[in-house]
Amino acid sequence: MSHHTVSAPVLIIGAGPSGMVSALCLARRGVDCVLIERRPGLENHPKAHELSARSIEILHELGLGHGELSAEASPEEDAAKILFCGTIGEEFGCIDLRANGVGRKYREHLEAPMPYLNLSQVELEKLLRGRVSASPRIQALHHHQWESFEQDAEGVTSRITDRATGETFSVRSQYVICSDGAGSRSRKALGIEMKGPDKLLDVVNAYFQADLRRVVRTRGKLYFIFSPKAPGSVFIAHHVEKRWVFHLPVATPHEKIEEYTPEVMQKKIKAALGRDDVDIEITSMSHWRMTAQVAERFRSGRVFLVGDAAHRFPPTGGLGMNSGIGDAHNLAWKLAMVIERRAAPRLLDSYEAERRPVIETNCDESRLNFERMSEVAEAFGIEVEEAQWVNEKLASSTMRALPAPLRAWTERQVQHYGESILSRYHRDPSVRERVLAAIAQQRSHFDRIGLDLGYTYEEGALLGDGTRPPEVDDRVSSYLPSTRPGARFPHFWLDGNRRQRGSRSMIDYGASILLLGAAVEALPADLEALEHVEARHGVRLFRLGAADIPACHRAAVHALAQIEQDGALLIRPDGHVAWRQQRGVTLSVELIASIVEQVYGV
Structure with a gap:
């Protein structure tokens, strides 16, 4: 030792x-x-x-x-599609995140060529x-x-x-x-301690390698399966040609996690695929418990x-x-x-x-999002609580005590009934309409630019300026750029239509950035001292007046930064705004020292 x-x-x-x-x-x-x-x-x-x-x-x-x-991410067009299926080859509906201007919404606010990656x-x-x-x-x-x-x-x-x-x-x-x-x-x-529900669902998952391009009807990243042979299961296509993960809920304590062997999972995967002729090679398995907890x-x-x-x-x-x-x-x-x-x-x-x-x-x-997924099942006419009760009974000790042929017959009858409910989608236009509407309502589950980019710190290492946060119609799927203290400093192009230099390129995790409007002037007595402000205070000056910004675009840049030509704002190392004065700024060492002391302490 x-x-x-x-x-x-x-x-x-x-x-x-x-x-x-x-x-x-x-x-x-x-x-x-x-x-x-x-x-x-x-x-x-x-x-x-x-x-x-x-x-x-x-x-x-x-x-x-x-x-x-x-x-190693899946192609962008795959990552944009979420499928809702009976088996994976029987599609009921699809959410396409590139449709209805969603992709454009992201591109407008990001320098990265992709809004998300699978x-x-x-x-x-x-x-x-x-x-x-x-x-x-x-x-x-x-x-x-x-x-x-x-x-x-x-x-x-x-x-x-x-x-x-x-x-x-x-x-x-x-x-x-x-x-x-x-x-x-x-x-x-x-x-x-953790606060919140410690069990929403128990899940077994299997990682397998397979090329399923010829099995799926539509390439995507998520396939929610409603087939009664594998109810509530999900395929995640990490890459349609390479890597897949299959998640299957387990009705604990009636079912035991250890009962789900690789052989059992292979059968479940094939049932969810709706194909017996696909070679499934399970590489690894795991299990996890879904919770919703915060320390x-x-x-x-x-x-x-x-x-x-x-x-x-x-x-x-x-x-x-x-x-x-x-x-x-x-x-x-x-x-x-x-x-x-x-x-x-x-x-x-x-x-x-x-x-x-x-x-x-x-x-x-x-x-x-998890709870709202039941809306799709209910649109078919499935009573979710009753379906859960049936699954628990099928896994109960009473059912296990039945002779194997009788148990298998009972399971087949339940599956036939479930399939008859799903078939309403094809037989009844009103059911089809309800299902498609319920699927469309799941969009915010995946279209979440507001949660990605729009969160704002209201308290912490910042100085509020008395302004209210921008009002959005949907905090999950809508985003309005803001330089209000606490907000993520937004992306926009400093060079206009050239689109080569984004506003966030000035941000450096190693320093705070004091963004100065083109008309901000410094106290003459402080000009020399301001050259050393980064070494002393960890603050780097970025002057819009000295930046390579086309003259015709300079007014737009100030508007996008939400300051006047004589305004300024301090951007923290993590890219969130710490302080903003939209007009009337006179630059001095004393001003910088005061802001730094109030935001960070010394």
């Missing part, structure tokens, strides 16, 4: 997406960290698959190019791990397990076990980030929770992993500023103040 101690400003527990993004964000700020992960290598079983517009933006800031991210978490983790391995500021220790920590006034001492050798050692850090997943051992050690607090002293350690959502909406990436991006620069002594420790209080409202909204929307 070893008793040596490793020192680093930050220890990160868990090397999933939120943990690795935390490490990369800290490295971008010049802060060293130790990143530990209990797994010896990357997990090959896919989990999340949806990368949001905001996450793409964050990863791009960290150096992951758009081409690199999209290389990218397996496994593939994303490969990219992130490559960046982590290449960073001299990140000491990544795989096959290492966190055991315990002790906090004091100066820092945290954590005990770590090398799972390969059994040796233990200590990591001494100023702060700890817990990103060790939904079952977070570190969160439990802190005594932080009662995101911090205990010098220890912070991010990602699934802080919140667990239903997957409906694809908000879980993306929320974790947002957590990491919000927290890391604040830790860095405090460690660098550019900010007071009270800045760290803003992490939970800012992220909790966003997380609670995302949790509520995810649960609502």
Whole structure:
């Protein structure tokens, strides 16, 4: 047993997406960290698959190019389609996110060529791990397990076990980030409880590799299956030609998870495909419990929770992993500023103040999306609660006690009845109309630009300017750009129709940006001192008057930034607006120092 101690400003527990993004964000700020992960290598079983517009933006800031991210993602046209089916070859309806101007809506507000990516978490983790391995500021220790920590006034001492050798050692850090997943051992050690329902559904899933181009009628990314032979199941096409995940609800406690062997899952997959002639090679299986929970607090002293350690959502909406990436991006620069002594420790209080409202909204929307899926079944005339009761009875000990032939006959009768209900779609135009209307109502489940880009921090590291947030007709699917303090600084083109230089290109995770209108003048006595304001205050000046902006486009740029020619605003390292004065600004060192002190503390 070893008793040596490793020192680093930050220890990160868990090397999933939120943990690795935390490490990369800290490295971008010049802060060293130790990143530990209990797994010896990357997990090959896919989990999340949806990368949001905001996450793409964050990863791009960290150096992951758009081409690199999209290389293993499914084609854009596939990622835009969500199918509702009997079996996968019997389609009832489709949501196409490129239809009705939705794609244009995203393109208007993003510099990235894609508004979202259908990218397996496994593939994303490969990219992130490559960046982590290449960073001299990140000491990544795989096959290492966190055991315990002790906090004091100066820092945290954590005990770590090398799972390969059994040796233990200590990591001494100023702060700890817990990103060790939904079952977070570190969160439990802190005594932080999760609030919200701890069981909505139990699910078994199987990852299999297959080329199903000739099986599906329409290429897409999600296929919701209503066939009574595999009711409530979902196919996720991580890539139609390569990678698929099949999710099947389990009626626990009447059914046992362990009963769903690879052989059983193969039969269920073929039933949901409506084909027996397809070779299914299951690579791995897993099970998970759907919950809708948020931690009662995101911090205990010098220890912070991010990602699934802080919140667990239903997957409906694809908000879980993306929320974790947002957590990491919000927290890391604040830790860095405090460690660098550019900010007071009270800045760290803003992490939970800012992220909790966003997380609670995302949790509520995810649960609502899950519950609203029953509207499609009800449109067929299916009573969802009765159907659940029937499934539970079929899995009950009473049914299991019946002779196998009688049990099989009963199951066939139930399936025939279910198929007769689904057939109403083809026989009754009014049923078809109801089903298509119910499917259309699921659009906000997937069209969520408001949740992706429109969330605004109302309290935290910002100075309100007394203005009200923009009013939208739908907070999920609508977005109005804003530079109101707390909002994400919007994308627009600085060079007009050339479309080569976006407004967010000025944002740098390593500094705050003071955006100055073209007519803002500095106090003559401060001209020399302003040249050193970045070194002293971590604030970089960006003058619209000196930028390469076509003269004919300059007025439009000020309007898009929502300031007058003599206005200014401060953009935080994470790209959110911290302060805004729309007119009447006279630039001085005193003004900058005052803003920085009020926003960040000194």
